[in-house]
Amino acid sequence: MSKLRVGLLFGGRSGEHEVSIISARAIANALSAEANSQKYEIVPFYIQKNGVWQGGETAQQVLKSSEATENPAITPNLWQFPAETAEIDLWFPILHGPNGEDGTIQGLLTLMQVPFVGSGVLGSAAGMDKIAMKTAFAQAGLSQVKYKAITRAQIWSNPCIFPKLCDEIEATLGYPCFVKPANLGSSVGIAKVRSRQELEAALDNAATYDRRIIVEAGVVAREVECAVLGNDNPKASVIGEITFDSDFYDYETKYTEGKADLLIPAPLPETVVQQIQEMALQAFAAVDGAGLARVDFFYVEATGEILINEINTLPGFTSTSMYPQLWANTGISFTELVDQLIQLAIERHTNSKLEDSVK
Numbered sequence: 001m002s003k004l005r006v007g008l009l010f011g012g013r014s015g016e017h018e019v020s021i022i023s024a025r026a027i028a029n030a031l032s033a034e035a036n037s038q039k040y041e042i043v044p045f046y047i048q049k050n051g052v053w054q055g056g057e058t059a060q061q062v063l064k065s066s067e068a069t070e071n072p073a074i075t076p077n078l079w080q081f082p083a084e085t086a087e088i089d090l091w092f093p094i095l096h097g098p099n100g101e102d103g104t105i106q107g108l109l110t111l112m113q114v115p116f117v118g119s120g121v122l123g124s125a126a127g128m129d130k131i132a133m134k135t136a137f138a139q140a141g142l143s144q145v146k147y148k149a150i151t152r153a154q155i156w157s158n159p160c161i162f163p164k165l166c167d168e169i170e171a172t173l174g175y176p177c178f179v180k181p182a183n184l185g186s187s188v189g190i191a192k193v194r195s196r197q198e199l200e201a202a203l204d205n206a207a208t209y210d211r212r213i214i215v216e217a218g219v220v221a222r223e224v225e226c227a228v229l230g231n232d233n234p235k236a237s238v239i240g241e242i243t244f245d246s247d248f249y250d251y252e253t254k255y256t257e258g259k260a261d262l263l264i265p266a267p268l269p270e271t272v273v274q275q276i277q278e279m280a281l282q283a284f285a286a287v288d289g290a291g292l293a294r295v296d297f298f299y300v301e302a303t304g305e306i307l308i309n310e311i312n313t314l315p316g317f318t319s320t321s322m323y324p325q326l327w328a329n330t331g332i333s334f335t336e337l338v339d340q341l342i343q344l345a346i347e348r349h350t351n352s353k354l355e356d357s358v359k
């Protein structure tokens, strides 16, 4: 039986470029495990920070070495796909953040008519943009913190409205609040602010990352996460909790071994576990997720409130990331998990062909 050629897409034009490389290495290892290596051949594609795709030896090297090597910039009009892209049977995009987790790559792969792992255009776009995702969550009746959506133009283009905007944030959300680029992950560009001066600086900084910015009321709560796996009948994993000493779960805390502890399963009453699992599945459906997602929550123990924070449609697969560990603790090993993700991609693609033929 010939092996399925799996195009592993990683790197990407995103502030989460380095995280993607580490996630891709873990996926490549799982695909190389004995049970999978009989079925799948890995064909890596590294997307440089400037957006240029590299296949062949360069991609292999980035995947193997600990350094992300940048080839010299190629002028956009000379930009082309490596020839091996034409021979891919199935794509495994393990790209985090904009230009990878947000529906852009998913649109390209949909047009190529080749199956791919994860959500489609809508699920990826709605799951990436924190403003769009919160609108979908509200519509689904999921509780969340108070927030305000802002555009870069409100911060940069009109100095007269900026003080009023800050007044409004102070009056409606108060301090501490969290300023975030709407389309990013791994806490890149996020600031916890406690004063007017910090608020102004954080808004200015977030606007360097994204046109769309969100400010959220800060909540004091336990942080818990749930993994989702499946297409139209997805299942939810056990719940994991993250504890740390830092001010919040920032980039350094997330990716430095020993800075955060992951408690799996989280020590929670069974009723709370069930509510979180139910909410995770509702969130997945609300954005039209497919394949996989990790849903992040705040649990306010004193009141019993469960607030949804966000969904990640291409969650991290690094050694400190929750998604694979949640499934391992639910009974699905990493090796099995990547196999199931590929099978789900094939199932979704087959169903979409069915829809095309009905039309």
Ligand SMILES: Nc1ncnc2c1ncn2[C@@H]1O[C@H](COP(=O)(O)OP(=O)(O)OP(=O)(O)O)[C@@H](O)[C@H]1O
Binding pocket: 145, 178, 180, 184, 185, 186, 187, 188, 190, 216, 217, 218, 219, 220, 223, 248, 249, 250, 296, 309, 310, 312
């Ligand atoms: N409203 C809030 N109240 C309290 N803490 C918050 C709030 N929003 C974010 N945080 C803190 O910031 C962290 C990162 O927030 P969030 O999950 O929204 O960012 P992200 O960049 O999408 O992260 P990732 O995709 O890596 O999970 C949270 O895990 C939490 O520690």
Ligand SMILES: C[C@@H](N)C(=O)O
Binding pocket: 016, 019, 096, 097, 184, 185, 186, 294, 312, 314, 315, 316, 317, 321
């Ligand atoms: C990769 C990072 N955005 C995560 O959610 O794990």
Ligand SMILES: [Mg+2]
Binding pocket: 184, 185, 186, 310, 311, 312
């Ligand atoms: Mg996120």
Ligand SMILES: [Mg+2]
Binding pocket: 296, 309, 310
């Ligand atoms: Mg998060």
